[in-house]
Each structure stands twice: as structure tokens, then as C-alpha cells.
Amino acid sequence: MVKTIEAPLLEVRHLHKRFDKPRGLIDLLSGAPARGLHAVHDVSFSIAAGETLGIVGESGCGKSTLGRCLVGLHPPSAGEILWRGRPINELGNSFAISHKIQMIFQDPYSSLNPRMTLAQTLGETLKVHGIVASKSERDDRIDELLLTVGLPPRLKDHLPHAFSGGQRQRISIARALAVGPELIVADEPVSALDASVQAQIINLFEEIRETMGVAFLFIAHDLNVVRHISQRIGVMYLGQMMELADADTLFDTPMHPYSRALLSAIPLPDPEQRNLVPSLEGELPDPHNPPPGCAFSSRCPRVTAACQEAIPALDEYPSDQRVRCLHPYQPQISRLDQEKSRHVL
Ligand SMILES: Nc1ncnc2c1ncn2[C@@H]1O[C@H](COP(=O)(O)OP(=O)(O)O)[C@@H](O)[C@H]1O
Ligand SMILES: [Mg+2]
Structure with missing residues (x-):
């Protein structure tokens, strides 16, 4: 029997990201070499559909830069990113892939427009991505998204400032889910929240993975945070992957x-x-x-x-x-x- 091996959802091969400092006039005149910072250094891993890969490491080790490369916010300096076995830059414009990979940030407030109500924020995302055909379909979808992330639909005409930190993070999760992603890159999504709220948001991610089959790259600086939701964990240090293992194996x-x-x-x-x-x-x-x-x-x-x-x-x-x-x-x-x-x- 021929066994077909399915390509992972996402595969990262030898990814590098350097930030080169612009050279000043004195550097140019003295012929000094450009001083670069190797923020992501030869990082390789894959994520299966519906899997959560945790990425941990101290602040400055390149976790956010890695996440940003995956969603196209930074062009990699070298290496390959494959989506279901195909190089991501061959999949057409970045808009097509933005349906598949969504990013959630540490501070939801800075990524929400303070003048747009919850319904407007979600409505705009649905409209821009052409996901709903009519206004009534849009309203139904907004209610459904809010229920999924545990927010009462009656709050949909409120502005972001009316919500707590945990609720705002629920809004950004709803916005990410609105486009039907297969992978969510969550960059320290609970680091700014109180411990009790952290646990609720982590449970929500786990529920989304289990019920919708969404995969996660879950970034945290604290191993404890990723422990219970990750199937595998990668440990980064100064831009490099130092260890990549099954979550239980890494802890044991x-x-x-x-x-x-x-x-x-x-x-x-x-x-x-x-x-x-x-x-x-x-x-x-x-x-x-x-x-x-x-x-x-x-x-x-x-x-x-x-x-x-x-x-x-x-x-x-x-x-x-x-x-x-x-x-x-x-x-x-x-x-x-x-x-x-x-x-x-
Ligand atoms: N846009 C940028 N330009 C120059 N250096 C950057 C930029 N973004 C991040 N860095 C540097 O790259 C390194 C990794 O940063 P980052 O990915 O934010 O780490 P982490 O998310 O793990 O805290 C840090 O030394 C940071 O100062
Ligand atoms: Mg970061």
C-alpha cells in the first residue's frame, strides 16, 4: 500500500532575519562594515494542522520577529516558509495568505481602533475580506463570533475603552477568527493580563483549537504559560532554536x-x-x-x-x-x- 505523507500545514526552513543598521556617513567614509543584528538565526520547524507549537525564550530572543516573518510583516533575509508544502511567496498576493494565517498581539488595545465599536471592527474585517454577502449575514456572523469568544452580543455597540484587558483580547481573537484562519500566531497574548484572566484566555485558545481545528504558534516568555496548551515547544535563545521537543518530554x-x-x-x-x-x-x-x-x-x-x-x-x-x-x-x-x-x- 502506498502511504501518502501529507505536508505539514506550515514549514519553516533555515529562516534568517537580519536587521541591518543604516550606515552613517562616518561608517561609509571609514569603510566600516555594516553592523547587523541577527534577530532570527537559522530557525527550522513545522506545525501540523490543529497543532499548537509553543515558542519560549527571554525578551529579545527573536520570538516576535519570527512571528512577524510568518505573517508577512517582515521579509525574511534567507530561508523558506512553506504553506502545505508550497513556498508562501508563490501563493499569490499576501492577501490570499492573510486568510490562512492571522496574528494576535500582546496589547490588543493598540491594534483596535478606539473610535470603532465592536460591531464595526468585526463588520469591517468581514467586509474587507469579502466573507459575507449581506448586512443580515454580517450581523449573524458577528453574533456568532462574539459567542465563540465568550462576549455577550449585547456589548457590540461599545467602544474598545469600555472593555477590560481580557475582553479586548477576546475581541482581537474574534477579529482573527472572522476570516477563518487555519493558523493563528499569538504573540504573548496573555502577558499583559492578570493571572486569573490569563487562564481564561488560554482555555479559550485551547477550545478554539479543539472545536475548530485551528493551529497555533503560541509565543510566550514564560514556559509555564505554554505548558498546558502546546503539543510541542521550541526554546529560543539569541535568535536560535536551542531545543525543540514534545511538551511533556521537554518538561520531564x-x-x-x-x-x-x-x-x-x-x-x-x-x-x-x-x-x-x-x-x-x-x-x-x-x-x-x-x-x-x-x-x-x-x-x-x-x-x-x-x-x-x-x-x-x-x-x-x-x-x-x-x-x-x-x-x-x-x-x-x-x-x-x-x-x-x-x-x-
Ligand atoms: N524593526 C527592528 N529593527 C531593528 N531591530 C529590531 C527590530 N525588531 C526587533 N529588533 C531586534 O531584534 C531582536 C529580537 O527582537 P524581538 O523579535 O522583538 O524579540 P522578542 O519578541 O523575543 O522579545 C532584539 O534585539 C530587537 O531589539
Ligand atoms: Mg516579542
């Missing part, structure tokens, strides 16, 4: 020293264990001037001279973990052993 047996350090930043309920867990040491290097070799070498407890010679490859392990490290922790050790041995990190 993190292999990259940076993944371990991020995990140990998660508060543990047991105070005795908490004392064994050191925080991430040292400062984040200047992204304009990353350390030679492994980007994490300047903060890594396992660093050797070899780490500073070349950027390690993203190696694949039998546990299905991809890890960019010369001296990874081995996946066989149990969670309990790790807790005990964390003080050596």
Missing part, C-alpha cells in the same frame, strides 16, 4: 542547559526544592555582539572550549528532541533525579 527531561535553566525559573511548590534550584546566571549578551560559537556559552554551566569554536548543530535524539548543544543532559534521567541534581547546574 530537558536536554539543553538553557531549557533546564528556564524550567528552574518556574516556582516550585515545595520550598526545600526551591532552594536547590538556581536562577539563570549572568546577563543576556548584547545581541549585536553574541558570544563566539554557542550563543549560550557565556552563561552555560557546562561550557567547554569546544563550545566557543562553532555554533553546535541542532542534533536529533531518539527521544524526538532536537537539541543545539555539545554537552546536553541525557534524556534517560527521571524527573526526580533531575530535581535532586539541579543544584549542580
Whole structure:
């Protein structure tokens, strides 16, 4: 029997994004090389239909730049983005793909027009994308969208300022859903919200994935936030993917020293264990001037001279973990052993 292998919904291959600083007159006269910042450095991954991939890493590691490249807000410097196996730039104009991939931002207020009511905001999106034929169809669709995201339709004539932060994020989710996307890039969508509201919005994303089959690239700086909604998690550091693994595997047996350090930043309920867990040491290097070799070498407890010679490859392990490290922790050790041995990190 011939087995057909379906292309993933989205595939990113060796994506790079550099921001080159414009060279001033003095640079030009002295012949100094352009000073660039490699915000996304050789990032590869795929997302299956209906899957949530979490992306985590400290502020400035390139998460938003990566998300922006996927929705066409930044042209990549190199690499490929494939949609169902076809290069995204071959799929016609960016308008066609904007139906398929939608982006949600951290601060919903800045992406909502303060002078447009909820109904006008959603109505305009439906109109611009040619999704509804008549006014009554539009009104029905608006009510349906509001119910999907848990907002009472009676609030539809209110302006954005009348809503709480969590409600505004629900509005931007409704607006993203209005065009029928297959993938939503959610860039720190709950970082600005209170913990209790965070949980409600995260549950809403999970409900949308389960009932509508929408896939998510869910960006957060906190591993805890992505833990329960991601099937897989990618850990980024200074523009590079350091580890990519199944979510449970990453939590049970993190292999990259940076993944371990991020995990140990998660508060543990047991105070005795908490004392064994050191925080991430040292400062984040200047992204304009990353350390030679492994980007994490300047903060890594396992660093050797070899780490500073070349950027390690993203190696694949039998546990299905991809890890960019010369001296990874081995996946066989149990969670309990790790807790005990964390003080050596
Ligand atoms: N438009 C831009 N021009 C120049 N540098 C940028 C631009 N956008 C982001 N950067 C830089 O790229 C790096 C990655 O930023 P970003 O993707 O916003 O990180 P994150 O979302 O993980 O906090 C940072 O050093 C940031 O200063
Ligand atoms: Mg960001």
C-alpha cells in the first residue's frame, strides 16, 4: 500500500532575519562594515494542522520577529516558509495568505481602533475580506463570533475603552477568527493580563483549537504559560532554536542547559526544592555582539572550549528532541533525579 505523507500545514526552513543598521556617513567614509543584528538565526520547524507549537525564550530572543516573518510583516533575509508544502511567496498576493494565517498581539488595545465599536471592527474585517454577502449575514456572523469568544452580543455597540484587558483580547481573537484562519500566531497574548484572566484566555485558545481545528504558534516568555496548551515547544535563545521537543518530554527531561535553566525559573511548590534550584546566571549578551560559537556559552554551566569554536548543530535524539548543544543532559534521567541534581547546574 502506498502511504501518502501529507505536508505539514506550515514549514519553516533555515529562516534568517537580519536587521541591518543604516550606515552613517562616518561608517561609509571609514569603510566600516555594516553592523547587523541577527534577530532570527537559522530557525527550522513545522506545525501540523490543529497543532499548537509553543515558542519560549527571554525578551529579545527573536520570538516576535519570527512571528512577524510568518505573517508577512517582515521579509525574511534567507530561508523558506512553506504553506502545505508550497513556498508562501508563490501563493499569490499576501492577501490570499492573510486568510490562512492571522496574528494576535500582546496589547490588543493598540491594534483596535478606539473610535470603532465592536460591531464595526468585526463588520469591517468581514467586509474587507469579502466573507459575507449581506448586512443580515454580517450581523449573524458577528453574533456568532462574539459567542465563540465568550462576549455577550449585547456589548457590540461599545467602544474598545469600555472593555477590560481580557475582553479586548477576546475581541482581537474574534477579529482573527472572522476570516477563518487555519493558523493563528499569538504573540504573548496573555502577558499583559492578570493571572486569573490569563487562564481564561488560554482555555479559550485551547477550545478554539479543539472545536475548530485551528493551529497555533503560541509565543510566550514564560514556559509555564505554554505548558498546558502546546503539543510541542521550541526554546529560543539569541535568535536560535536551542531545543525543540514534545511538551511533556521537554518538561520531564530537558536536554539543553538553557531549557533546564528556564524550567528552574518556574516556582516550585515545595520550598526545600526551591532552594536547590538556581536562577539563570549572568546577563543576556548584547545581541549585536553574541558570544563566539554557542550563543549560550557565556552563561552555560557546562561550557567547554569546544563550545566557543562553532555554533553546535541542532542534533536529533531518539527521544524526538532536537537539541543545539555539545554537552546536553541525557534524556534517560527521571524527573526526580533531575530535581535532586539541579543544584549542580
Ligand atoms: N524593526 C527592528 N529593527 C531593528 N531591530 C529590531 C527590530 N525588531 C526587533 N529588533 C531586534 O531584534 C531582536 C529580537 O527582537 P524581538 O523579535 O522583538 O524579540 P522578542 O519578541 O523575543 O522579545 C532584539 O534585539 C530587537 O531589539
Ligand atoms: Mg516579542
